[in-house]
Each structure stands twice: as structure tokens, then as C-alpha cells.
Amino acid sequence: MATLLPAPARRRRTVWRDTAVGWSFILPNFVGFAVLTLVPVLALFYLAFTNWNVFGLAEWTGPANFQRLMHDASFWTALRNTLYYTVFHIPLTMVASLGLALLLNRKLRGVAFFRTVAFFPYIAAIVATAQVWNMLFSPEYGPINHILHFFGFSGNPGWTVSADGSMPAVIIVGTWREMGYYMLIFLAGLQTIPGELYEAARMDGANAWHRFWTVTVPSLRPTTFFVTVMLTIGSFKVFDLILLLTNGGPGQSTLVLSQYIYQKGFQENQFGYASAISIVLFAICFLVTVVQFLVNKRRNA
Amino acid sequence: MKRAITAVLGLGLAASLALTGCSSSDTPETMPTGPVSITLAGWSLSTTPEFKTLADGFHTANPNITVELKEYDASNYDTQMTADLAAGSAPDVYVQKNLKMFYTYQAGGQLLDVSDVAKGLTSSPGGLSGYQVDGKTYAIPYRQDSWVLFYNKALFDKAKVAYPDGSWTWDKYAEVSKSLTAALKTAGSKATGDYQHTWQSTVQGFALAQTPGASLQSGDFSYLKPYYQRALDLQTAGAQPSYGTATTNKLTYQAEFGKQQAAMMPMGTWYIATLLSQQAKGDADAFDWGLAPAPQFDASTTGTSATPVTFGDPTGLGINPKIKKEKVAAAKAFLAYAAGTQGAKSLAAIGITPAASAAVADDFFGLKGMPTDDLSKFAFAKHDTKPENPVSKYTAGLQNVLNDLHSAVLSGSKDVDGAIGDAQKRAKNEVLNS
Numbered sequence: 001m002a003t004l005l006p007a008p009a010r011r012r013r014t015v016w017r018d019t020a021v022g023w024s025f026i027l028p029n030f031v032g033f034a035v036l037t038l039v040p041v042l043a044l045f046y047l048a049f050t051n052w053n054v055f056g057l058a059e060w061t062g063p064a065n066f067q068r069l070m071h072d073a074s075f076w077t078a079l080r081n082t083l084y085y086t087v088f089h090i091p092l093t094m095v096a097s098l099g100l101a102l103l104l105n106r107k108l109r110g111v112a113f114f115r116t117v118a119f120f121p122y123i124a125a126i127v128a129t130a131q132v133w134n135m136l137f138s139p140e141y142g143p144i145n146h147i148l149h150f151f152g153f154s155g156n157p158g159w160t161v162s163a164d165g166s167m168p169a170v171i172i173v174g175t176w177r178e179m180g181y182y183m184l185i186f187l188a189g190l191q192t193i194p195g196e197l198y199e200a201a202r203m204d205g206a207n208a209w210h211r212f213w214t215v216t217v218p219s220l221r222p223t224t225f226f227v228t229v230m231l232t233i234g235s236f237k238v239f240d241l242i243l244l245l246t247n248g249g250p251g252q253s254t255l256v257l258s259q260y261i262y263q264k265g266f267q268e269n270q271f272g273y274a275s276a277i278s279i280v281l282f283a284i285c286f287l288v289t290v291v292q293f294l295v296n297k298r299r300n301a
Numbered sequence: 302m303k304r305a306i307t308a309v310l311g312l313g314l315a316a317s318l319a320l321t322g323c324s325s326s327d328t329p330e331t332m333p334t335g336p337v338s339i340t341l342a343g344w345s346l347s348t349t350p351e352f353k354t355l356a357d358g359f360h361t362a363n364p365n366i367t368v369e370l371k372e373y374d375a376s377n378y379d380t381q382m383t384a385d386l387a388a389g390s391a392p393d394v395y396v397q398k399n400l401k402m403f404y405t406y407q408a409g410g411q412l413l414d415v416s417d418v419a420k421g422l423t424s425s426p427g428g429l430s431g432y433q434v435d436g437k438t439y440a441i442p443y444r445q446d447s448w449v450l451f452y453n454k455a456l457f458d459k460a461k462v463a464y465p466d467g468s469w470t471w472d473k474y475a476e477v478s479k480s481l482t483a484a485l486k487t488a489g490s491k492a493t494g495d496y497q498h499t500w501q502s503t504v505q506g507f508a509l510a511q512t513p514g515a516s517l518q519s520g521d522f523s524y525l526k527p528y529y530q531r532a533l534d535l536q537t538a539g540a541q542p543s544y545g546t547a548t549t550n551k552l553t554y555q556a557e558f559g560k561q562q563a564a565m566m567p568m569g570t571w572y573i574a575t576l577l578s579q580q581a582k583g584d585a586d587a588f589d590w591g592l593a594p595a596p597q598f599d600a601s602t603t604g605t606s607a608t609p610v611t612f613g614d615p616t617g618l619g620i621n622p623k624i625k626k627e628k629v630a631a632a633k634a635f636l637a638y639a640a641g642t643q644g645a646k647s648l649a650a651i652g653i654t655p656a657a658s659a660a661v662a663d664d665f666f667g668l669k670g671m672p673t674d675d676l677s678k679f680a681f682a683k684h685d686t687k688p689e690n691p692v693s694k695y696t697a698g699l700q701n702v703l704n705d706l707h708s709a710v711l712s713g714s715k716d717v718d719g720a721i722g723d724a725q726k727r728a729k730n731e732v733l734n735s
Contacts, residue, residue, distance in 0.1 A: 054383050055409025074731055131551060138549035161545035163714030251709030251720070266380055268697045269405050270735075 048275035058272065065276035075277065077252050078260040081167065085256060086235035088171045093231055094224075096179040101186035102216075115187070119180040126177070130244035133173050134160055160246050163253040170254055174241055178234070182227050189223030190216070225296045229289055236285050257281045332630045338367040339624075339632050340392035342382065344375040351653050352396075355443070358647045359638045366631045368394075386411050386621065393624040394632050397440045397617040400431055400690040401697050406619065408694070412439040413620040413629070418636050426640045426656030428615025431688045442615035442656040443639035444648060446569040447686040448506060449611065450474075450596065451576075454589040456492055456564035460484035465565075465593035467676050468603045471507075474565075474596040475531050478540040481564050494540040496563035497532060498554045499547045501700070501707040502612070502689055503567060504528050510612035510687040511598035517691055517699050520728045522706070522721050529710050529717045536711070544711035559585030567595055569613055570681065574652030577670045592677040594684065605679055613686045615656060658682060698732035 048065060052058035069075050104115050121129065136144050137159035145156060159169040193216065201211045217224075239258040242248060248255040248263075257277065265274030343352030356368035371392045373381050379402045385391040386406070397403050406412050419429060419438040427445040432438055450465060457464055460481050469477075478494030485492050497503045508528040509515050515524035535541045541563070542552060558566045559579050573592075579585035594609035602610050618639055620632050638644050645655035649664040658665075662682040666673060690696050706724040709715040715723070 053405070053409065054387060055405070055411055068735070072731055074727065134549045134551070139545045140543065141546065142549065158545055158712065158714075159549075161548055161708075161712040163709065163712070247708075249705065249708035250712035250714045251705050253709075253714065255705075263701055267701060269383075273735075 044275050044278055047272055048279045049272075051270075051272045052275075053269045054271060061272070065273050068273065069276060069280065074252065074255070075260065078255045078257045081252075081254060082236060082238070082256045084167055085171060085174070085238055086232065088168075089174050089235045089238075090228070090231045092171065092175045093178050093182060094227065096175055097182035097227070098186050100179060100183040101190055102212075104183070105187055105190045115184075118183055121177045121179075122181040126240050127244060129177065130173070130241065133169075134245060137169050161250055163250055166246050166250060166254045170242055170245055173245060174235075174238065177241065178231075182231070185227055186220070186223060189220045193219040221299070225292070229292055232288055232292065233285050236281065236288070332634060333365065333627060336365050336367070337628060337631050338369055339394060339628050339635065340369045340371050341618075341635075342373055342378075342392045342395040343370050344373045344378050344396075344398075346370060346372050349375070350651050351444070351648060354647050354651055355635075355639050355644055358644065359635050362638065362643065363631075363634065366634070368635060389623060391621050391623070393621055393628060394618055394635060395621060397432070397615075397619055399616075400614040400688055400692060401700065403432065403440065403617075404692050404694060404696060407434055407439045407692075411619075411622065413622045413624070414439065415441060415620060415633060415636060418633050418640075421637060422640055424642060424645075424657045424660055426615075427658065427686055428613075428617070428656055428688070431615055431692060432617055432619075434692065440617035440619035441636040441640045442617040443636075443644060444653055445613060445615045445656040445658060445686060446571045446654050447611050447613040447658075447684050448502075448567055448569050448595050449680045449684075450565060450567050450593040451558055451572065452565045452591055452593060453558070453561060453563075454591055456485065456490070456561060456588075457481070459488050459490060460564070464591065465676070467594050467605045467609075467679065468600075469593070469596040470599055470603060471528070471531055471596045475535055475540075478535055478565060479538050482538070482540040485564065492561055493542060493563050495535065495565040495567075496552075496554065496557040497535070497541050497567065498557075499544060499552075499711075501704045504532050504707065504711075505703055506612040506689045507567070507595065509689070511602075511610045513598070518693055518695055518733075520699075520725055520733050522703070522724050522728070525703075525706075525721060526717055532711065533713075533717070544708075545713075548708075548712075555579065555585070561586050561588060570654040573654070573671075577652050577668060580670055589672070591672040591674055592680040594676075594680045602685075605676070608683055608685050609680075610685045610687065612689045614689050654681075695732050698735075699728055702727045702732060 047058060049060060049062060050058035051061050051064075100118050104111055104118065108114075136142050139145060139156055139158045139161060142159075144159070148155075148157070157165045159165040197215045197219070198211055201215050206214065237258055238256055239262070242254055242256055242259055243262075246254045248259050258281065261274045261277045261281070264270045264277065341352060341356060343349065346352060352370055356370060359368055360366065378396075378398050382391060382395060383405075386395075386409075397406070414437050416436075416438045418441055419433075422441075426442050427447075428442040429438070432440040432442065450469075452465055454464065462477060462481050462484060465477075474495070481494035485494070505525060505528070508525045509517060512524040532541075536543045542557075546552070554566060554568060554572070555575060557563045558568070558572075559576060576585060576590070580587055594603075595611040597603045597609055602608065618636050620629070620636070624632055640656055642657060642660055645657040645661045646664055648655040649661040650668075652665075652668060654665075655661055659682045662678055665671070665681065666678055671677075690700065702724050705727075706720045709723075710717055710720045
């Protein structure tokens, strides 16, 4: 027995050393993640079942917050608006960014310049761009309505200051802002498609339209999947854009879930209730992403 | 976003475990004889001189006590203060920037009972009642702004319209605004009769303060109707820039009045200091202006023999219950100084409306650039100022509901009756039931 001891002990020591090395590699990032993200997120799941108001103790109220949610008309309005934004923002951004990517994936003069220009909205400060867009949308003095009038459009849409026009205005700006970023991802995807595929398709007599549908779209599927997932999560969590552009108004016409969380939490100090809404938003993002992964898996199979 | 919320939550949770409430002291508080320093919260110190003025003035009067300032961000003041209080790192004395948050601090046990300071004050500062809960006082107001009517004498002269005389109701105001707009247009000016800033207070503050029987907590908002109808009417008539134009172009009230874009503007008295300094620096045009009492609900409170009703929230000082026991007396003395005549005079000297405003009217009107007519003095010194945010657990929630009503009505997205109906339903189902 005694003679057998050294071998497992040494193995145990190497295992331990490997583990320690592994941990030390991820530790710097993990500590930050744990302190700033993981622990607060876990706290969120606890707080959602309490009536915590920043000071004092968090009193356990069980599912009361969630029961209140069911009957909270503002919550449903916010949820409806979030879905409205998502349903239009995702396809529009996909089409716009893919179109831009196709356009800028060919050899043309100054392509680097145009790619930079298309990417610019994404890196420009949202505070500044929201202000400029608001001025463009101004119903009486804004250039957008002037251009519409020039082309014979008779109405005077109120855009960010009308209940019907505010959400379309937000969607337009949201699409404008994000298309450059996703264009970059699509561009990277396009450049991985081997040129031989196009050549072969051309030999078989496929026109540009056919080549797009039979070569480009299938080859881009991994990229498209990634973009869809990122866009979906981004759309559900939209916040800064709306806060700066319309502040949820007029009325509640552009109130979205993340802003409602902000209102309940930081303006009305109902942190327990705000946590409950956060969990609902988390659950929605989680579910939609899982469904997308499942659909993608089945398609690839 | 979610991350930001939870970060604060986590921080607060950890801190609240360490928080054990304030201990009551049995030993009487005595003024320190040796050197002591207390800390005071303030915001935007470079452009908001009031904190330094009070701190320096108090130090001169009590050389052994130093008041150190701790700077906060003006627009995130309450969020940062909440985090600091929960974490136990807040200053000894902190400012109640608005009444909306006072309830949260008071109910959360973050304010020391300062009833003895209130009792010891010789003058009774305006707005004190806003800080009283169950017979105890939790903060002492040092400034009390009230809403008045600013008007541009040069534009009135140009339009050949008589100046306000203190007898105006809102209907009269609307009528004058329209005739001003027309007359200014004939005279070749693009200025409008009045400017109403985009805040909900510009309509709702007056409606709540002036309408007999109006109450925020009642959940009955019908008192808002005539005020909104008038605002919409002025907007349609072109007598004031529309809500849409004001929000999309981010019009500032300082430029609208200071650059003579509008002949009249209801605004809080804090704007006096800004206007004086902007005129002196050239950021605003040089023109003669005056103050008039805010237009009234009906004729019963108009005229210089009556007391005009207006609104405004006090700004007060409260004491952090976690202050070291030996510093409590010094902090209380500072509160009494800030609210007293000496503090009031030093505030008036920099153009700020102290809570004891009547006592310093002469100092105030001695400032360079101030109007000197009697009505301006009357408007500044005499008014019944009601709180815009009556202290209650529901105030923040109700104000959010009413803010939605404000943008919906003034943007023309909803008619007045419909919007009031919706707001009442929301108030009942979402705020008053929790």
C-alpha cells in the first residue's frame, strides 16, 4: 500500500496545480464580473420578492410584486411598446445593414471612407445625435417635414411629439444608429464566402438575384444568427435612445420596459417592484434567445 | 441598465446590514469649544455659490467651526445621495433639493429630528411646514423660491400694452398675451406674448396651488382642466411657442426671456439671480424687466391688498443621523444660521431668495440690475406659496402619472378630458393602491 501512495499524490498535486493556474487566468476578469455583475444579479432575484425602498430592511412579500404586475396597465403598455419597437427594429436594421454591407463589399473608389461613414452613427455620442434628430423631427421648423412637404405630402406629422409618430421616429433613429455596427459584422461574414462558389454559380447561369439567394444568404447563416440574437436582446433592452429622444412620451407612447424599471426604481424608489419588472425583462430576453438557438440548431441539422 | 440598478442595489444591501438606525442621546448636546469641522453636501459648486456663501458666513460667525463642502452632480444629486446614505458615507448636513425626495429620506430614517432648531428660530421661514411630519421637523428651509411673472418692459412699451398691475387672473393673462403677440408682430418683432416652459409645473403647479379644494392625493385631477385649456388656446393662437417646438428644439427659458423672444414668462424666483448675472455678462440682452405676482385663479386673490397664491418648493438642510454625536450641536447651529436673518442676508446678496424673504427685500432690491418699481417688490415679498410636491408616499408616483398627462395633452396627442380620465384611472390602479 505504502509504495502505491506517491503516484496518486503526484497526480493530485498536478491536478491541483492545473486548477490553480486555470483559476489565476480567469480570476482578474471573474472577480470584477462577480462583484459588479453576478452578486447584484443574484441580489436582484431576491429583491424582486421584497418591498425594498433603498433604506431600511427588505421585507419579504412573496409573489406580491408579480401579482401587482399582472394588473398594472402601465407595465402592459411598456411591454406592448417594447414589442412594437422590437418587431420593426430587428428586420429594418437587418435589411439596412445587410444592404450596406453588400454595397460596400465591392471594389469601389473610397470604400474605406464610406465604410467609416456608415459606422459613424454607432460611435457618435447618443446625447448629441438624439438632440440633432429631435431638431430634424421638429414638426414646425424641422427639415424632415419640409422635405415631405416639398414632395407633396400634405400632413404635418408630429414625429417625436405626437402619440402616433413618436415610435416610428424612435425606430428610424434606432435603425440609423445601429446599422453601421451590424454592417461591419455582415461585411466580415461576406468576406469569408469563397469566390469559387460565385464563379460556379455564374457558370451555371445564375443571375445576381439567384446568386444572392442561393450562395450569399446560406453562407451567411452563422452571421445572420449572431446578428439576430444580438439585435433581439438589444431591442428589448433599448433605453438611452428613448430616454433622450422622447423620454417615453408624449403620454406613454414610447414608454419601454427598461425605462419603466428606471422610473419605478430610481424615481419612485420602489426597488422591489423595479426588480420584479427586471426579472420579467430578463425572462423575455432569455426565452426568445433560447427559441432562436433551438430554431437555428434544427436548421443546421 | 439592469446592471446599473443592481450595482446600486447590491451596494445598498451590503450597507443596510451595517446600518443600525440612529441611537438616541441622553447627554445634552453642547456647542463645541475646540475646533470642529462638519461636512455639507452641495452641487455644481462653481456655478452655485450659495453653499460656499453659507459655509464661509457661518465660519466667520463661529471661528472654531469649519464647514467643508462635498460636491455632488446637480442632475443626479438624489441618486448619489441615496447611495451615499445607504453606504454610510454621506456628509453630516445634506440639502433637500426638492420636496419629492424628502419623504423617502424621512420615512427611510435618514433625517435627524431638528424640531428644537425650528422652535428656536426667531423668524418663521417660508416652507417650514413642508418638512414637518407628525409634529416633528426634519429639515430647515434656507431658501424658498416662489413662482412669479417675469415681464419685459421694453417689449411691452414696443407693443404699447400696459404693464401688469397685480390684478391679473389667468384669463386676463391669456388675453394680454394674445394682444401682445399681435401688436409685436405689427411692430416688426418676432417675439411672442409669453413663453411657457415645458415642465409640468408651469401648468400643474399653479392649478394645484390656486384651485380651491384641489389635492394631489385625492386622485381627482379635474382641477387641471381650465389651466390646460388656456395653455392649449395660447399655443394654438401662436401667443407662445408650441410644446412640440419647445421640446424638439430644446428651448431654454433663459434664452427665451433673456434674448427677448417672449414678453412674459411665469418662472421661479431663482431665475432672478441667473438673469442678473447673464445681463451683466452679456449672455442676455440688456433690457428693463419687472416682476408681477403670478396670475390668479379668480379675482378674490388679485390686487395689492390681497395675498396672491402661488407655488414653489423650499430647499432645506437636514442632518444625517449618522453624524458623530459631538458634532450635532454644531450642525444644528449651522441650520439655524442658514435659516436666520444673517444667512438670509448673505443669500440675498448673491441674488438667492432666502426662506425669510420678506426680511431681506431691501437688500435684494439693492442689487445692481434689479427692477425698482413697487409691484416688483410686492411680487417678491408677498405671496402665499404652496408646495408643488406635498409630502406623501404617493407624490413621486402621482407626479410621474401627471407628467405623462402633461406631454400627452400639450403635444395634442390626447384631449384634455380623455387625458385626465386616463390619469385618474392610472393614479387609482397603479399608485394610490400600493
